[in-house]
Amino acid sequence: MPDDCVFIGKSDKPEYILLKLANRHGLITGATGTGKTVTLQGLAESFSDQGVPVFCADVKGDLSGVAEMGVEKGWIKERAAMLGYEVPYSAHPVIFWDLFGEQGHPIRTTVTELGPLLLSRLMDLSDAQEGVLNIAFRIADDEKLPLLDLKDLQSLLQNLASRAKDLTTKYGNVSKVSIGAIQRSLLVLEQQGAEYFFGEPALDVRKDLMRKDSDGRGYISVLAADKLMQSPRLYATFLLFLLSELFEELPEVGDPKKPKLVFFFDEAHLLFRDAPKVLLEKVEQVVRLIRSKGVGVYFVTQNPRDIPDTVSRQLGNRVQHALRAFTPSEQKAVKAAAETFRENPDIDTETAIMELGIGEALVSTLDKKGQPSMVEHTFIKPPSSQVGPLSPKQRRAIIEDSPVAGVYDEVLDRKSAYEILKKRTEQRAKELAEAEAADEKTKTSRKKSGGRRGDSFWTALGKSVVRSVVPMATRVLEDAIKRNTMGGISRRR
Structure with a gap:
């Protein structure tokens, strides 16, 4: 097997992803229980072994086992023998992250960095409300009001509501009704736990998502997403934000010999569900252009139809696990999935998709010329790390020994819009009180002097x-x- 590749499994020959083409993105699909998570884990391990950092979301908690050495089990031994593959049991360097700071290091960003587009998506705002939010961000920029956390944004909106009439002539219509709707949406976000996401210190994506250990292996960043999935819009928006940050922060590198980072986007259908056109265009742009930054994006979802065509056509490396086809809609999905592969005369792709067993997949990757290979019925290699979740004690030990331990644990609350606007309000109240006191003093003086003085x-x-x-x-x-x-x-x- 070549050294410049990532081993996936074996058909009648080894199937792998060429490292120099791994940043051409990919897609892992299949019904629940068909082996997508094990495939993802195996790929994450292989990229890490090749010195490529990995980011992935752990939706069910199963991926945490990548931090612990695997043990020989019956099905692993059987699969390895079938492939003629000796499993290199080993643990991998892992950093655990968690928006809520419970199962990993806290991971935050500022309201300003998220921006009005993604924040509008997160709050499901109307066009009019999004327009007002854009005005709010513009005013914050003009008046040097840093928006770090949700209380900064709440304070700004309250301030704008009190100045709505004056602001409208300069910035456009600032509707108090729209401001009220945005404030209500912010309260919903707080109830979903979004306040944990906003603040400082903000995640340094270049430094902390692209680490390597002393042996040159890439760290696997695992985001605990089981609780986060209870707020699917927050989950999808957060992952898209990370992609956008990588796109903005990383320099152009063209086509490197191997990726700078591989990003696995699990439950990817949540990103595209009911997404407005402007957001879909942003996703398409990021996926298309982030390749030149050396980042490979791999979407993981149940059905390939979950991914819009404008994005799907950019995904060159594909692993298709089994799909079930009991209804006409599901049968159409199977047919659509089969049509995305380069035809193999020896395989009835549509039939094969429905007959695949657990741990089997149809695989097509980019060859040395950058062209899709013919689809092959492939047996996926077993992972070298633990299959299944770590115990809470094991997880805690890894968190405490992490290279970012102590960096993000304490929240910083520096001077920002909330404090600045509060000081302005207090200053105006003080000036008003002083004016009223002076007027009252004048009246009192007149009464004492019979009205002659003054x-x-x-x-x-x-x-x-x-x-x-x-x-x-x-x-x-x-x-x-x-x-x-x-x-x-x-x-x-």
């Missing part, structure tokens, strides 16, 4: 005029009364 110029002038005019008018009136009185007396005389 009179304005015009008030003082008015009082002066009154003081001059009133005595004069009084004298004139008295003289008139006297004249009238004397005149009356004279006339009576």
